[in-house]
Amino acid sequence: MSPSAIVRSQARETLKGNYVAAVSAFVILLLPVFINIGLNYVIDAFLEQGISDKTLLGVLEIVILTPSTIIVGVLLSPLFNGYVRMFYEGAFTKRLRITEMFCYFESGRYQKTLLLNLSFLVRMMLPAILCFLPVFLYYFFSISFLDGFVGSVLFRDFAFILNIMSSVLLILYSVKYFLVFTLYSANDQTDGRELFQISKNIMHEQRQSAIQLIFSFTPWMLLCMLVLPALYVVPYMTQSLCIGAKWMTMKGK
DSSP: OOHHHHHHHHHHHHHTTTHHHHHHHHHHHTHHHHHHHHHHHHHHHHHHHHOOOHHHHHHHHHHHHHHHHHHHHHHTTHHHHHHHHHHHHHHHHSOOOGGGGGGGGSTTTHHHHHHHHHHHHHHHHHHHHHHTHHHHHHHHHHHHHOTTTTTSHHHHHHHHHHHHHHHHHHHHHHGGGTTHHHHHHHOTTSOHHHHHHHHHHHHHHHHHHHHHHHHTTHHHHHHGGGSTTHHHHHHHHHHHHHHHHHHHHHHHO
């Protein structure tokens, strides 16, 4: 068996008896999405009552809803850290404790966790823009000069391919930060800059292993396009990545 196959096998073994907790944690992780949908619906309905001009309404929706969506996502981002912590502990104990989802909302941990998450987002912002620049240019030129092409099957297919290629490039770049959040789960007293540096040092030798593990889930990720399979695939993939992170960290140290 390949290393990635062994890791996936260990993940399946860990999820036995913990599947309800794993799915519940994934649903909780989506809480910011649910809150934003409800908030957007309320704000949208309120604006529509007072504004009849569709152009002005569209501008106000963008101006108001975009910042509110970002704020909710950032403020609740420690749910992600708790999600990683839950599965990373499961990589050692084979027990998934859903209470770990909320551990970084404790006093003294919350601010540091927010700073770590914001630091990660800042580091990824420019690479994300560069990786998805072909997608932006494709939409811009299509809308500006190929009005009849927009909306066609060929337009959507090519847009899908471009998005996939851009996502792959971004994943390949971000692999050096693969261990940041699991290292934080293991010791949340470590300085954020040190976490990024440790991850980069270890992943310099483990990069190929991480890439193989991540892309071994390609068929599973495509299956998530049907939505419901994500309830199995996301916990399975998360547990596998956390087990992989455990072995890579132990080997790196």
